Amino acid sequence: MNEQFLAQVTLTTEVCCHCGVVFTMPSSLMHVHRTDGSSFYCPNGHAQHYTQTTEEKLKIAEAKIQQQENIIEAFRKRERRLEKNLINCKNLLENYVKSAGGA
Numbered sequence: 001m002n003e004q005f006l007a008q009v010t011l012t013t014e015v016c017c018h019c020g021v022v023f024t025m026p027s028s029l030m031h032v033h034r035t036d037g038s039s040f041y042c043p044n045g046h047a048q049h050y051t052q053t054t055e056e057k058l059k060i061a062e063a064k065i066q067q068q069e070n071i072i073e074a075f076r077k078r079e080r081r082l083e084k085n086l087i088n089c090k091n092l093l094e095n096y097v098k099s100a101g102g103a
């Protein structure tokens, strides 16, 4: 007796890094493997896993962004400090010129 059922599943293709066979797995399962780095097998039995999880890639990218933002902020602080020093120098020069009888 044959039974039929209808299910909707999104499948994603993958290529075995050992034998090259193309296979599919549910996208949700692939997400789990990419997230936690757990092992899975191609149809020919070759174990494999994703070497860098999505969360690891995200953490690395966020750390790089934070590092760049820190550098930018350090440059902005330095720029503000230099602007203050420049204003102080201009004021000192103007006061010196005035005290020396200049214009």
Ligand SMILES: [Zn+2]
Binding pocket: 016, 017, 018, 019, 020, 021, 042, 043, 044, 045, 046
């Ligand atoms: Zn394989």
